[in-house]
Amino acid sequence: MNERNLGDVVLEVKGISLSFGAIRVLNNISFNVRKGEIRSIIGPNGAGKSSMLNVINGVYHPQEGSITYRGETRQQMKVHHAAAQGIARTFQNIALFKGMSTLDNIMTGRNLKIKSNLLWQAIYWGKAQREEIEHRRKVEEIIDFLEIQEIRKTPVGRLPYGMQKRVELGRALAAEPDLLLLDEPMAGMNVEEKEDMCRFVLDINDEFGTTIVLIEHDMGVVMDLSDRVVVLDYGRQLADGAPDEVRSNQAVIDAYLGVSH
Amino acid sequence: MRIERDVIYIIIVTLFLMVAIPWTMGQISEDIFFEWPFFFEVAIGGLLAGVMYSLVALGFVLIFKASGVFNFAQGAMVLFSALTLVGLNELGMPIWLAIIATLVVMLLLAVVIERVVLRSLVNQEHIILFMATIGITYFLDGFGQTLWGSEVKTLNLGIPSDPGFYFDGKILINDFDLVAALLAGVLVIVLALFFQYTRIGRALRAVADDHQAALSVGIPLKHIWVIVWAVAGIVALVAGIMWGSKLGVQFSLALIALKALPVLILGGFTSVPGAIVGGLIIGAGEKLAEVFIAPLIGGGIEDWFAYMLALAFLVFRPQGLFGEKIIERV
Amino acid sequence: MLYREAGEFKSTYQADQAILTIRQDRWFMWAMLAFAFLVIPLISSEYWLGTILLPFLILALAALGLNVLTGYAGQLSLGTGGFMATGAFAAYKLATAFPELHIVVVILLAGLLTAGVGILFGIPSLRIKGFYLAVATLASQFFLIWMFNKFGWFTNYSASGVISAPPMSVFGDAFVTGPYATAEAKYLFTLSLVVLFALMTKNLVRSNIGREWMAVRDMDIAAEIIGIKMLSTKLKAFAYSSFLCGISGALWAFVYTGSVEPLAFDVNRSFQILFMIIIGGLGSIMGAFLGAAFIVLLPIFLSNAPHWIGLNIPVDLISHIEFMVFGVLIIFFLIVEPHGLARLWQLLKEKLRLWPFPY
């Protein structure tokens, strides 16, 4: 997979530092993501991986550093801006809309693409209905893609964990993102579920050419999937490079691989 | 607890405004009478009333802290306790005995509420529990008045209620308010100590943070709930006595709850000091506004001024002055 | 048991996204409507139409509004009464200032004005959440009522502070307000509006805006991350909610009571409406109606029950007992079915669909 020739840099984070009050979560992190690549961030729990994603899509605002996305440099991302700029994500502990069906959850993922105004939607006719149908179709394609037809109308609250993760991925895909942030998409899954999820990640990357930033614990998975890997440890950046480089990096071995797994 | 810097700023600014606005009003409009002694008289009157507000707010805070329940019934408990007290008193019970009896009643009430309501609604969404407490409110209002009738009763504890003059007569303060405030203050301190230094108190604080911790303290959740509701009941009784003997025991006491709400959001649902500071600010602010601003806009603003004031604070601190800051985790 | 769904397949998305996808449900709904529009006016007495069904419908509309805000968008509000009052007074001012305006126009405009006010008081919701917000909305409640009491302008300086609706007709002499209005006319007029708005609301909650509301309710941070704009989404909820509340208030003042004072919309009204949606079921159109029916009928039942069983109890005592029983029933309901009558209804339906199987 490493011989794939990757596009130019779409996302560049420079010297990001983030702290909550006294606690320093991220310390001068810098790396970039190239178009169409699968980029992994690994590290032990509390290494600040999720915080990094939260910085990228603007949930957290770093005190130092800059983020360059699609040529625009800003000191911090804003959540809505990130979404509007085609950054979608999934969450470590599932953040689905519990009260809604699978279908509605994924439909909600398309909210940015729906233009008709309140009045049209109130009479549910003409433009509004046309839009609903057109987007329903798109969503159905995603449902088909993720093979979740049989849970289409089930309230997500009732779904097993693995399925919820899938639905969440679907919701992220619905936004047709350029950059997809996956926060431990395979955590707590059994082997088959993991395999499916891997397949989906790869398919997404190659069917839609989506750039993917991935946090994952399962080293096997990471090494197979990723083009390049960033290693964090307690907010510090230990290494950055192709899987085998990282694998052979001493600092990493000490800090992470050394520790069981 | 460490008070954040901006809280202090906010309070300072508030104090400044509380003085500045009335003064300016006095200057710009002739139908507002401003004079320093009068100002202080009003302010102090307000503060004293504020202490009473704090008292009711305290009941809310205790329960919210310990069980996450937004207890709308606090006002009703005030009324109910007062009614019971007077009722028993009228039945010929000496006042001290009546007070003890009422305490017992409030304790029983707490037990019943825990048994019947809380236990069967455990782990429901907050709004459901909130609605339940409104249900309790209706019940208590109805029950109390069914039992003791709805006509206005006077409650006399022999507290001097004639106006007293202080600072060589420049400032007039109602002695009753003074006494009431003192009593309230004492109660507040007692409670604070109770929370700081007793095992149960600590357990209660633990519960607020997380229920597991509370269990580890070794007190079953249901007991804790009974206890907080009982304590809230006692606080209600005290408030009931104070307000009751001030305004007479009548249905309107139940509405004190509505007065306490702004105090709460201003101080923060989970903070005892918040309830106190909030009470004082609201009390004083309200009176000052009533006297120095209201005349300009048609008066009678005390219904909502407290709320607007609180709202203004919320815009700066959505979690209230002393409430914990919520950090969004994803 | 009554359902026969085999062979009911959908070959278009329109069909699949329809409000009622099951044939039997559609039949039932049409039957209900036919009954409400055609049968009820014929069979029911002046008393029923005027003093039970009318307030039921109007309050149901307010409940619908609150349910959008609280049930769907998850913004707890105690300001309903205030918004109803706004609607009522707005309608009054409009109707008296421009006597030639048609009543429907008046009511709609009143609704829109209320929506504006709603947006104003919705702004804090961006920063304040949960009970803090609930209490904050009380501010609007008290402020608005105070305002309408204080400033004679709203009541056209009537000494009593009471406003009374000028007689207005939908067409010809089909008066729906004022002395010539028949109960039937009032009922039908209100019913049509309520049905219309119920449909609109249903449409909203099944379209994008509805999903955005629910998203904000279920997990606001996730909602924001997938691109939902908090402010506009919440304000839309406040606007539409208070729009309905405003209309309901206008109807209350004009069609139901005919003349009204601000106190009719005090905080107890807000609680009454809140009860309706809790008992009826949060986040359910049906719930608003079930809840309204329950809360409207219960007191009537309670105050009449003693007579039926031949007791006569002094009036004030009855009112106290009413309070008690009401409180108890609320608690009872919350305990049996925290998700309200709508959930019970839904469960019943499920049971019927799966019959004879349990699941």
Add this chain to the structure above:
Amino acid sequence: MSLSPDQTQAAAAEALNTFPRLLLHHARVRGDKIAMREKDLGIWQAWNWQQVAEEVKALACGLAALGFKRGEKLAIIGDNRPHLYMGMAAAQCLGGIPVPLYQDSIAKEMAFVIDNADVHFALVEDQEQVDKMLEIRKVNESIRQVVFDDPRGLRHYDYPFLQSIATIQELGREYDRTHPGFFEKQAEAVHGDDIAIMLYTSGTTGNPKGVVLTYDNVIITARNGIIRERLTENEEVLAYLPMAWVGDNLFSYAQSLIAGFTVNCPESGATILTDLREIGPTYYFAPPRVYENMLTQVMIRMEDASKLKQRIFHYFMDVAKRVGTRILDGKQVKPGEKLLYMLGNFLVYGPLRDVLGLNRIRLAYTAGEAIGPEIFDFYRSLGINIKQLYGQTEGMVFICVQPDGEVYADTVGTPAIDVEIRIDDNGEVLYRGPGVFHSYYKNPEATASTKTADGWVYTGDAGYFAENGHLKIIDRAKDVGKLLDGTMFAPKYIENKLKFFSFIKEAVAFGDKRESTCIFINIDLEAVGNWAERRHLAYSGYIDLAAQPAVYDLIQECVDKVNEDLSRDPLLSKSQIKRFLILHKELDADDGELTRTRKVRRSFIAERYAPLVDALYSNATECHIETEVKFEDGRTGKLAADVTIRDARQFTPIAKAS
């Protein structure tokens, strides 16, 4: 249009004697009527006959453009998808021969068929199948073109010989522009005696054989079926059985094309049941196990129902048992009962049929193996007209069908229209009729040994006509033996009768060249286990349970019932079960006691448990046995037990009063 066999119709039918003609005919006469549906992207996407015809045309022309010649074979591999059915039609329109394969068979198995049938073109569903084709192509270049339906995951496959249906159809439209009239000419040039399709029978022994069927075989037989059952253009069928299986070809292709009714393709394997319910077919085929599973599901789900519901359910199911089938067969019942049944229909049967998705069914078939009488009656008593038929690929399915009103669980009905049947002296069933296949592809000797010169086909099944003139199939001919006294001995027949009892999982009958019939029995651990628990019978495991006297009593009842049944049967009454035992271990494919398809290997078992068999034919009442067993983890160990042997009650033969 309900086809009735009158002259005009027959004449019309004459012209419509090939699928190409039928297709174009429907496109003309009912162009905008729905021909096919597929649950895709959440809704039932539909094609009317016009559209189907157009797609087929485009596809055909596309194939032609790629050099698909007359007589060329087109392998069709995948789940039931409209485009695959259209592919069939397209091939036929070009005078080609579709060869559907079992989509779940592995590349190696497919390789044989593809090679044997000289397939050069393959139309496959998706990546999975494409991969198989690529694998096959490594060893065998004969596949020149692969066309796929679902492009998912195939974007990076670039092989010159690999195209999507869409591409082909585009190509085809172009080809049609440049060669106007080509398609129609080709389609007309197909004749009734041309080869319509080749179906490979999944041979239990040896390699599968390609059954060659002509249009006349298929169409006349299918039409006869339609005429007999009065099927109309308004039927709805669910196409969910393998396309390679003759039944699917008959029900979801041939008959649809003849009667013009709608074929519905489910969304995926996982959603068949929901799709079944959504569509609510009016005409349905399922093998017995499907009905059996449905029934078990019903019972399991009812277990959890409230007491009241259960009481209602069982009460009305009893009513149905009493009168349901009679009412369905239009027989007289007491008005009171009738009323009860109507009530039951509202309260139980109707809802039940609905939940199962069977409430629009006018006609349901089952076939393939024997169906348990109570399963059969359960559905019939609900008012579902389910009937058994007896058929073979070699005869294009219809050999015998149960006529309405004469439906019995133990027979397969009377000969289908134009079909003659005869039983030869060793009891084997032979038939002759329009459906009789042309030949086995490239296998003259097999053809010769199955089909006589004058068109009689050996079914390989033993059977006889019961008094009521219905054919009764008892066993595979080769398994049928004789007891020493010369009575016919049909092990499978007896075993099935036993297995119809839920308590009995497997049964092995011995008796060939012996004086009497004796039985090994495997109890069904789950069923008997539940039964035991309900009686608070403690047991440690299978062995323990199997040895319990109470269990023996339970099984004895079953055995006796079977004997009673047998005693009514003129031919088999003497082969009543003499003695039986409950085996101490469950028969297991891993120990070679069952085939992978869970058929008992009698001879092997006989050797393996020789001591027990001997004991059965002695008068011992108990026998010690030790057996080698393989455990899940592959280890082997010894299993020892003392097995009790019991005598079964014997019944004096009585002629069945019909």
